[in-house]
Amino acid sequence: MVKEVKTLKSFSQSAEKFEGSHLLCPGCGHGIIVREVLNAVDGPIVLGNSTGCLEVCSAVYPHTSWDVPWIHIGFENGSTAISGVESMYKALERKGKYKGQRPKFVAFGGDGASYDIGFQFISGCLERGHDMTYICLDNENYANTGGQRSGSTPMGASTSTTPAGKVSFGKKERKKDLPLIMAAHGIPYTAQIAPNKWKDMNKKIKTALDTEGPCFINALSPCPTEWKYHSSLAIEMTDLAVDCLIFPLFEIFHGQELKITYRPRNVLPVRDYLGVQKRFAHLFKKENEHIIEALQKDVDARWEYLQRREEAKV
Amino acid sequence: MKNWQEFEAGAVLFPFEKQGQEELGKHNNERTYTTNSSFTASVANWRVEKPVHNKEVCINCFNCWVYCPDASILSREGKMSGIDYEHCKGCGVCVDVCPTNPKSLLMFDNLESEQEALAKWPQKAEGLKKKSYRTEGGYNGF
Numbered sequence: 491m492v493k494e495v496k497t498l499k500s501f502s503q504s505a506e507k508f509e510g511s512h513l514l515c516p517g518c519g520h521g522i523i524v525r526e527v528l529n530a531v532d533g534p535i536v537l538g539n540s541t542g543c544l545e546v547c548s549a550v551y552p553h554t555s556w557d558v559p560w561i562h563i564g565f566e567n568g569s570t571a572i573s574g575v576e577s578m579y580k581a582l583e584r585k586g587k588y589k590g591q592r593p594k595f596v597a598f599g600g601d602g603a604s605y606d607i608g609f610q611f612i613s614g615c616l617e618r619g620h621d622m623t624y625i626c627l628d629n630e631n632y633a634n635t636g637g638q639r640s641g642s643t644p645m646g647a648s649t650s651t652t653p654a655g656k657v658s659f660g661k662k663e664r665k666k667d668l669p670l671i672m673a674a675h676g677i678p679y680t681a682q683i684a685p686n687k688w689k690d691m692n693k694k695i696k697t698a699l700d701t702e703g704p705c706f707i708n709a710l711s712p713c714p715t716e717w718k719y720h721s722s723l724a725i726e727m728t729d730l731a732v733d734c735l736i737f738p739l740f741e742i743f744h745g746q747e748l749k750i751t752y753r754p755r756n757v758l759p760v761r762d763y764l765g766v767q768k769r770f771a772h773l774f775k776k777e778n779e780h781i782i783e784a785l786q787k788d789v790d791a792r793w794e795y796l797q798r799r800e801e802a803k804v
Numbered sequence: 805m806k807n808w809q810e811f812e813a814g815a816v817l818f819p820f821e822k823q824g825q826e827e828l829g830k831h832n833n834e835r836t837y838t839t840n841s842s843f844t845a846s847v848a849n850w851r852v853e854k855p856v857h858n859k860e861v862c863i864n865c866f867n868c869w870v871y872c873p874d875a876s877i878l879s880r881e882g883k884m885s886g887i888d889y890e891h892c893k894g895c896g897v898c899v900d901v902c903p904t905n906p907k908s909l910l911m912f913d914n915l916e917s918e919q920e921a922l923a924k925w926p927q928k929a930e931g932l933k934k935k936s937y938r939t940e941g942g943y944n945g946f
Contacts, residue, residue, distance in 0.1 A: 498866035502879040506832050510874040510891025511842040512883075516850065518896035521873025552805060553842040554817040557828060567825055686871050709867070714895075722896030722911075 492696040493530045496632065496778035497670065504529045512555040513547035517721030519711030519728070520627050522685045527559065527596065527695055535563070536575055540568030540608055542600030543634045544627060559593075567609040570794075572597040573620040578732045594699050595622040602632045604708075605641035605666050616704045618676040623705045625700045626668065629713035637716035641666040644736070645788070646781040647769045649716070654772040659781050664788060665694075672706040673742040679705040681741040685712075686728040690751055694741060712735045718768030730766065734758040735793045736785075740800075748799040760786045819843070831880070843891075845876075851894035853911040857886050862910035865945040868898035868909060904931060 495501045498687035507528040513615075514521050518545035520543060522648045527537070537560040539545045545562045548555040575581040576595045582588035593767045597615075599608055612624055632638040633648050639649040644665045648654035652661040681694040698705035712718065712727040719727060731737040732752060739752040761782055773781050812849055819841035820827045827835045837843050849921075864884050869877040876888040877898060895912070902909045912921040 499864065500880045501870045502884075503828065503868045503882065505828050506875050507828065509832075509841060509843040510876050511845040511847050511887065512874070513847075514873060515895075516873075516893035517897050518873050521875070522871055522897075525873070525875060526870065535818060547818075548842075551808065551815060552817065552840055553845055554819055554840055555842040557819050557841070652868070658862055685871070720896075722900045724873070724895075724897050725901050 491532045492699045493532055493692075494532060495692040498688070499747045501529070501692075504630065507535075507557045509555045509557065511553070513550060514543065515713075515715050515721070517714045518543070518722055519629065519685055519709075519713065520547075522724065523625070523627060523683075523691075523711055524598065524687060525662040525710045526691055529592055530692055530695060530719055531699065535559075535590055536572065536593045536595050538568045538572030538575065538595075538597040539599070540599035540603035541565040541634075542603055543629070544598055544628075546634055546762070561664075564591070565612050566596045566605055568599045569608060569612045569615045569622075570580065570601060572622050573615045576620045576622050578591060581609065584600050586606070591711050595620070596699065597622060598626045598634075599624065599626055600634070600692070601626060601628040601642040602634075602640045604628075605668055612672070613675065616672060616677050616706065618704075620704055621702055623707065625707045625709060627709055627711040628668075628716060629711045631666075631713070631716050633713050633716045642668070645785060646764075646773050646778070647770060649769070657773065659778045660769075667792075669706065669708045669740075669742070673745045676705075676745040677706060678744055679741065680707075681705075682710070682739050684710045684728045684739060685734050686725045686732065687739065687752060690739060694751075697741070701753045716769065723766070727763075727766070730758065730763040734760045734763045736760055737764055738793060738796060739740060740796055747803055748796065750796060750800055760789055765769075797804075809814040817825055832875075846890045848890055851892065851914050853894050853896070854889065854892065854914045855887055855894070855896065855898055856911045856912050856916075857884065858908045858910075858922060858925055859902050861906060861925075863904055863908070865903060867903060871897050872900050873897065890946055 508524050525702050535558050539562045561571055572595050628642055630642045635651050638651045639661050643661050646660045648660040654660040669680050669682055683691045683694050698707055712724045713714050733754040740750045742748045817840040821836040866904050868877050876891040878885045878888055896911055899909045899911055906926045
């Protein structure tokens, strides 16, 4: 069971399951999201984890930050590891060897492990219909190895493998639309969450974990080190991201029914979001202005598309 | 403790001495951790600045608790009771999300004592608007 959090006062009484003294950078979004997921779960939970910032920083031998069963195998198979665990529990239950409460099965992966490297593994898990939830912590680059580009990096971002300079304006390709790809599997629940909306986050996590069958959640996780902003602005960044619609919040049931869960009262231009991060600083030169316009057009078109889908209920 | 060449592939670490499920029901400082739990380690040396909590101004909204990436805001029985300086890295997210006027959490130099910091607390500011991050002509620095 996942708690429904009505007030933060009641939420703050819950026991901590993700300990401090992990090695994530100060102000990292991963810690916020993982705590929100784990602290809301009552009862047993089993976690899988793909290689990435979260795994490397929370389990450095001889220390572990996890108070719940947690397994890490490789970069690409956080999802399949947890699907195996889920199958094992089902088999043990069938044979009568396990009589306890069935745990929740959750897999965490970074965007590198979800968008690129573990893509087919997640797809397989969703297609096989395991009772699990995959949570992608999307920080839009391979932050653990020094900020290389990933399939999730937005167009125009300067990363260590797509550096901006005299000739290049950073990454040339658009961001992959992972949630919609995953929803196309026809899974019961897909959602996008951002850490600044804790209530919305809790609602979606509750829905995903309590739903029987495979669910996919894409969480925006601001990264002070690679987006290059001051570590205290994690929540400001996500505010800007959801308000300028570069990261819209929506949920999809059964791959069919799309619901937009947050409509900003006043939509900010994408410019504002780009302006506070140094990885986009070069876009404000005269010769690169057309990239900002292209990004804005992209974001508007996608928002339009999501709204049409919501109206048409498909 | 073994060094890294001696330990077997697929190391298993146990954070608790006793039954995990029982321990999870308690608050952090009442649990019996093994030395394998990172709760027993400290990252205090990462800090340059530290947040200081002012009880007088605090309204117990727990924004800082939910947004702290390091689980270092101490809350007991629905009251915000301070900061866990063993695990705080001084990122400043808690100060940024604090809604009161003046803020009930502020960053101070790591070497400053709490009394000194509290004595320096600013008065209520008039006409305070939320900072706008609208940028004119590009990157606006930190």
